[in-house]
Amino acid sequence: MFSKKNxxxxxxxxxxxxxxxxxxxxxxxxxxxxxxxxAAPIISANQKxxxxxxxxxxxxxxLPDEQPYWDVLRSAVKNFADAYGFERIDFPILEKxxxxxxxxxxxxxxxxxxxxxxxxxxxxxxxxxxxxxxSAARAFINHGMLNQPQPVKxxxxxxxxxxxxxxxxxxxxxxxxxxEVFGSSEAIIxxxxxxxxxxxxKSLGVETNMRINSIGLPEARQSYKTELTAYYRTKKNQxxxxxxxxxxxxxxxxxxxxxxxxxxxxxxxxxxLDYLDxxxxxxxxxxxxxxxxxxxxxxxxxxLVRGLDYYxxxxxxxxxxxxxxxxxxxxxxxxxxxxxxxxxxxGREGTPGCGVALGMERIVLAMKELGIQPxxxxxxxxxxxxxxSARRVGLRLFEEFRQSGISVREAFGKGSLKGQLELANxxxxxxxxxxxxxxxxDGTIMVRDMESGAQEIVDATKIVAIMRKKLExxxxxxx
Ligand code: HAM
Numbered sequence: 001m002f003s004k005k006n007x008x009x010x011x012x013x014x015x016x017x018x019x020x021x022x023x024x025x026x027x028x029x030x031x032x033x034x035x036x037x038x039a040a041p042i043i044s045a046n047q048k049x050x051x052x053x054x055x056x057x058x059x060x061x062x063l064p065d066e067q068p069y070w071d072v073l074r075s076a077v078k079n080f081a082d083a084y085g086f087e088r089i090d091f092p093i094l095e096k097x098x099x100x101x102x103x104x105x106x107x108x109x110x111x112x113x114x115x116x117x118x119x120x121x122x123x124x125x126x127x128x129x130x131x132x133x134x135s136a137a138r139a140f141i142n143h144g145m146l147n148q149p150q151p152v153k154x155x156x157x158x159x160x161x162x163x164x165x166x167x168x169x170x171x172x173x174x175x176x177x178x179x180e181v182f183g184s185s186e187a188i189i190x191x192x193x194x195x196x197x198x199x200x201x202k203s204l205g206v207e208t209n210m211r212i213n214s215i216g217l218p219e220a221r222q223s224y225k226t227e228l229t230a231y232y233r234t235k236k237n238q239x240x241x242x243x244x245x246x247x248x249x250x251x252x253x254x255x256x257x258x259x260x261x262x263x264x265x266x267x268x269x270x271x272x273l274d275y276l277d278x279x280x281x282x283x284x285x286x287x288x289x290x291x292x293x294x295x296x297x298x299x300x301x302x303x304l305v306r307g308l309d310y311y312x313x314x315x316x317x318x319x320x321x322x323x324x325x326x327x328x329x330x331x332x333x334x335x336x337x338x339x340x341x342x343x344x345x346x347g348r349e350g351t352p353g354c355g356v357a358l359g360m361e362r363i364v365l366a367m368k369e370l371g372i373q374p375x376x377x378x379x380x381x382x383x384x385x386x387x388x389s390a391r392r393v394g395l396r397l398f399e400e401f402r403q404s405g406i407s408v409r410e411a412f413g414k415g416s417l418k419g420q421l422e423l424a425n426x427x428x429x430x431x432x433x434x435x436x437x438x439x440x441x442d443g444t445i446m447v448r449d450m451e452s453g454a455q456e457i458v459d460a461t462k463i464v465a466i467m468r469k470k471l472e473x474x475x476x477x478x479x
Contacts, residue, residue: 023434023446026417027453030425058164058172060361068374069364073204077157077177080200084192086155086179091135093159097125103134103341105309107250114162128161133310133338133355134345136180141347150183157360169330169362180355182342187283189354190314190337191290197318197333197356198296205372206363207321208332209297213304214284214313216276218340221312224275225251235265255303271302280313287314297321310338318358320366332366333358380471382424382432383410384417390435393460397433400464406471424450430474431467435460 055061062070081088097117104110116128129135136154139145145152157177164170179196181189194210201208215221229251236244239254239262246253255266276284291298298316306315315336335356342351367374381401385394391412401408409427411420417434424432434446445460447470458466 023417023436026421029418030421056172058166058170060171060173066364068376069367070360072374073177073360073363073367074157076200076203077155080196080203081155081179084153084179084196086153089136089139089154089156090158091129091132091139091156093129094126095129095135095138097127099134099138099345100127100130103137103308103310103344104131105250107253108307108309109253109256110162110307114164116161116163130160130162131308131357132156132158132160132176132178133180133308133341133357136178136355137182137338137341137345137347137353140182140342140351140353141345145182146348146351151189152182153179154182155179169359169365171361175360176357177360178355178357180353182351182353184354185337185339185352187286187314188290190283190287191294193335193354193356194287194291194298194316195294195296197335197358198294201318201332201358201363204363204367205370206332206366208318209299209321210291210316210318211301211304211331212288212291212298212314212316213272213301214276214280214287215272215305215311215315216280217312220275220277220280221252221272224270224272227270227275228252228254231269232265238262238265252305253307255305256307266303269303272305273302283313306334306336310341310344311336312339313337314354316356318356330359330362330365332362377407379409379427379429380406380431381408381467382420382427382429383408384420384424384432384434385410385412386417386434386436387440389437389440393435393440397460397463401467404464404468406464406467431470433463433467 110130120126159173159175232247240259243254243257243262317331318333337354339352343349383394385391411423414420432448439445443460444457445463446457448455
C-alpha cells in the first residue's frame with residue numbers, strides 16, 4: 001500500500017526538498033514499524049507495583065471492535081419495531097424489590113439466587129432489575145395505558161442483572177431487547193411476536209428454531225404440579241440434590257435441570273399439555289396454525305415451562321437453528337403470554353399480555369460464530385499536518401469535509417508525521433492529505449493515493465471538490 005512507485009509531483013509546485021525527503025523517510029519508517037508490529041507480542045502497559053482494578057466476574061466491556069455488531073443489531077431492532085408498530089419505552093435500572101418478587105416469583109431461581117438487591121439510604125428495598133417484563137407491566141399501570149386504544153405495543157432495550165454462574169454467553173450484566181403487547185388475548189398476537197422474532201434474527205443472518213409449549217391456566221398448572229411432584233417422588237433417588245430441593249419448593253423447575261441423570265427422569269415425566277383446559281388447547285392450536293401459515297420453524301417441547309412464574313398459555317424459547325439445547329445451553333431469547341401479570345400488580349382484572357425478550361450478547365455471539373461480518377464504516381481521507389499553521393487550516397478543512405459528507409480522520413494532537421501516518425494506516429483510507437509549512441504559504445495541499453503511492457500538489461481552496469471527484473472514482477471501482 002505504501003510502495004514508493006509512481007510518485008507524481010507537479011513540476012512547479014514541489015514542496016521544499018527537505019520536507020519532501022522527510023515525508024518519504026516517514027513513509028519508509030512506517031513500513032518498518034508495520035513489520036515489527038506484526039511480529040511483536042502484545043504487552044499490557046501497567047505501572048510496576050500498581051494493581052490495576054479488574055472487572056467484576058460476569059461483567060464485561062464491549063470494546064470498539066465489537067460495536068459494529070451491536071450497531072447492526074440495534075438498527076435492525078429499531079426497523080422491526082417501527083414496521084410492527086411498537087413504541088419505545090425506557091425503564092429505570094433500579095426498581096423496588098417487591099416488583100420482581102411478586103411477578104417473577106419468590107421461589108424462582110432468578111429471585112431466590114440471582115437478584116442484586118440491597119437497602120438504599122432511605123431504607124427502601126431495591127433491586128437491579130433482572131428482566132423488564134415486570135417493569136413494562138408496572139409502567140402500563142402507572143401511566144394509565146389501559147385508557148389508550150388497545151393493544152398497547154411497547155419495545156425496550158437495556159441492561160439487566162442476574163447473579164448467575166458466568167460462562168460463555170451467560171453474564172451477570174447482560175442486555176436485552178424486548179417487545180410486549182398489552183390488551184389482547186388473541187392467539188395471533190402470540191404468533192406475530194414469534195414471527196417478528198424469527199424474521200428479525202433472520203434479517204441478521206441468524207436462522208432460528210422456536211421451542212414452544214402451552215402451560216395453560218394457573219389451575220391446570222396446579223394439577224400438573226401435583227402430578228409432577230407425585231412422579232418425581234417415585235424417582236427421588238435418581239435426581240440431583242438441587243432437584244430434591246426443587247421437588248419440595250418449586251416442582252416445575254425440575255424440568256429445567258440440565259444434569260444428565262435428571263434429564264433421563266424428565267423424559268418420562270408427565271406433560272403439562274395433558275392438563276390444559278379446552279380454551280387453552282384451542283388457543284395453542286391456533287398459535288401453531290398461524291406459525292405453520294407463516295412457515296416459521298418450531299419444535300413442540302412438551303416439557304418447556306420457563307423459569308418465570310408470570311406465564312400462562314403460550315411459552316417459547318428462541319434457539320439458533322440446529323442448536324436446540326444440545327450444543328450450548330443458551331437460548332437467544334424467550335417469551336410467552338402473561339395474562340395475569342397486570343392484575344397481579346394491581347392493574348385492571350383480566351388485562352392480557354404477551355411478549356418476548358432477546359439476549360443481545362447471545363445474538364452478537366451467534367453472529368460471530370456464524371461468520372457474519374457487520375459493515376464497517378469506511379473512512380475517506382486522513383489529514384496529516386506539520387506544524388501549527390497547518391493545524392489551523394486543518395481545523396477549518398475538517399469542518400468543510402464533514403459538511404460535504406466526506407469522512408475524515410486526523411491526528412491534530414500528534415507532532416511527528418510518522419505517528420500520524422500510523423493512524424492513516426489503521427483507518428485504511430484511500431487518500432492522505434499532507435499539509436506542511438510550505439503548502440500553507442503556497443495555498444496548496446499534497447494528496448497521496450495510499451494504494452499507488454502517487455502524490456500530487458493541488459490548490460487548497462478546491463480540495464473538497466477535488467477529493468469528492470477522486471472518491472467517486474474510488475467508490476465506483478469498489479462496486
Ligand atoms: P428470560 O428467558 O429470562 O426471559 O431471558 C430472555 C433472554 O435474555 C434469554 O433467552 C437470554 O438470551 C437472555 N439472558 C437471560 N439471562 C442471561 C444472562 N445471564 N446472560 C446473558 N443473557 C441472558 C425474560 O427475561 C422475560 N422477561 C422474557 C419475556 C418478555 N417474556 C415475556 N415478555
